[in-house]
Amino acid sequence: MEEKYIFLITAIILYILVVYLFSRLAKNREIGPRRLFWISLFLTPVLGLALLLSSHELKMKPYTEQNYKCERCGYIFSESYPHCPFCEKEGHTQELKPVNKFMT
Numbered sequence: 340m341e342e343k344y345i346f347l348i349t350a351i352i353l354y355i356l357v358v359y360l361f362s363r364l365a366k367n368r369e370i371g372p373r374r375l376f377w378i379s380l381f382l383t384p385v386l387g388l389a390l391l392l393s394s395h396e397l398k399m400k401p402y403t404e405q406n407y408k409c410e411r412c413g414y415i416f417s418e419s420y421p422h423c424p425f426c427e428k429e430g431h432t433q434e435l436k437p438v439n440k441f442m443t
């Protein structure tokens with residue numbers, strides 16, 4: 340009788356450990372490891388796996404910012420000017436080229 344009890348405890352601990360390790364797979368997923376852990380614990384890891392696979396991978400959303408670069412001096416402006424103000428002072432009329440700057 341006591342042997343069965345120990346076996347049951349061991350099985351539960353192993354089950355939680357497996358579910359815990361499994362939930363860590365959701366680290367970079369939309370579902371998240373904590374939610375997956377509880378779902379897998381109470382609704383079996385089979386359902387957890389289905390949710391993990393259907394969950395989208397988290398992606399860094401890069402957004403671009405419109406900037407204007409002077410090709411002569413290399414300075415990047417956030418506003419558009421008809422000509423580069425720095426180069427204009429030096430007597431050059433350099434047009435600004437629109438560039439997309441990646442923001443992180």
Ligand SMILES: [Zn+2]
Nearest residue numbers: 409412423426
């Ligand atoms: Zn310039």
